[in-house]
Amino acid sequence: MLTKKVGKQTLQFPNTPVVKSWASAVGPKEGEGPLGQYFDLILDNNLDKGDKSWEATEQKLMQHSLEIALEKVKLQPQDVDYFFAGDLLNQIITANFTARFFGIPFFGLYGACSTLSEGMVLASILLDGGYAQRVGVSASSHHDTAERQLRFPTEMGTQRPMTGQWTVTGGGSYILENQGQGIVITGATVGKIVDKGSSNNNDMGTAMAPAAFDTLKTHLEDLGKQITDYDLIITGDLGSLGLNVLKELLARDGYPTDNVSDCGVLIYSPEQDTHCGGSGCGCSAVVMNYILQGMLEKKYRKIFFIGTGALLSPTSNFQGETIPCIGHGVALEYNG
Amino acid sequence: MKSLLMAFLVGGIICALGQLLMDLTPYKITPGHILVGYVTGGAVLSALGLYQPLVELGGAGATVPLSGFGHALVQGAIEGVKSKGILGALGGGIEATSVGVAAAIIFGLVVATFFTPKG
Secondary structure (H helix, E strand, O other): OOOOEEOOOEEEOOOOOEEEEEEEEEOHHHHHOOOHHHOOEEOOOOOOOOOOOHHHHHHHHHHHHHHHHHHHOOOOHHHOOEEEEEOOOHHHHHHHHHHHHHOOOEEEEOOHHHHHHHHHHHHHHHHHOOOOOEEEEEEEEOHHHHHHHHOOOHHHOOOOOOOOOEEOOEEEEEEEEOOOOOEEEEEEEOOOOEOOOOOOOOOHHHHHHHHHHHHHHHHHHHHOOOHHHOOEEEEEOOHHHHHHHHHHHHHHOOOOOOOEEEHHHHOOOHHHOOOOOEEOHHHHHHHHHHHHHHHHOOOOOEEEEEEEEEOOOHHHHHOOOOOOEEEEEEEEEEOO | OHHHHHHHHHHHHHHHHHHHHHHHOOOOOOHHHHHHHHHHHHHHHHHOOOOHHHHHHHOHHHHOOHHHHHHHHHHHHHHHHHHHOOOHHHHHHHHHHHHHHHHHHHHHHHHHHHHOOOO
């Protein structure tokens, strides 16, 4: 008998796992952005001193974010039961190499930009089910490694179309505990793949918006809630174009959209010339630092965070395949 | 001065066309498609005798873009056949473009040595 699953895709966590600690490490462009003050570590260069490759720098970003998150609550890696992590690179090397340094039982995830929310859902299941006391979740991306992985080498100087988003250079980590006061995870909605036939890897916001919409709508229906029950619906990361598409989809079905925002829109200012805003696993992973801080400051009490992933591979994209997209939702509430 | 201006205009128009093809068409055209398409297109135009007038008009503006590479390949192949017979079609094009290819390799090596690209 299912007792914690509600409706089609929604899970409830009666033991309410708590987000105990979080931290972020970012590159210079993100540090100069409007959220710069909320990040724990800002590198001077996309290639950190002494690193031979951008991949090495990305790995450090994820590692440092987890170290800082542990440090903030005076924990050691051995205090953490499981570690979920993922990134955008082939074989999720950033996550694998980071896990190498911590010795925590590890699950590697690939969910593109939905990695953080996917990790939070799985971590909450372990915590609520009594399989763990503490779980770490990390996600990272790096502008230059992602450009090579998914588009063209940066040296080629290919022009980015106006629909493009700028992959965030950054890593974010979160430590979740099975009980406590603070920002708790009350429920989650596991997304399903939505593919509306878009194949443009320079316009992933439009591709992902229907997946975010599907997850949000299902979540509200499963729980019998109104969109206004949440102070903030935050997607990560549709960018400005994708956010508009989502708002149009919501408006068409009669939902109000005043409380809907997006991590990719928040991270850069328009003057930073990123076109449609930020993207990449690192985007929501670092912007959620700012959102959670906002919850502590009582700007929002209840939020619904939908990590949206455009799950394309460069191979399938070259072969003309469309982009499968997903959105995983996590409901967070501040009870402090 | 006039030849400079013509080179700028002809070269600029060729390149702007490529950019417009990528930006304004509903098909997903990548820089890779433009690269291959321009070399092939230049070769076809050259074989039909339509590219040479453009070179006379625009000079380097027509020979430097990738379509000029296709033009050189075809003209080399035609020359090869004239001087060495039918097998010259295989070697002629490579011979005619060898300066460009070797320069690309050597300049690439020099730049890579000094700037250690990471991409």
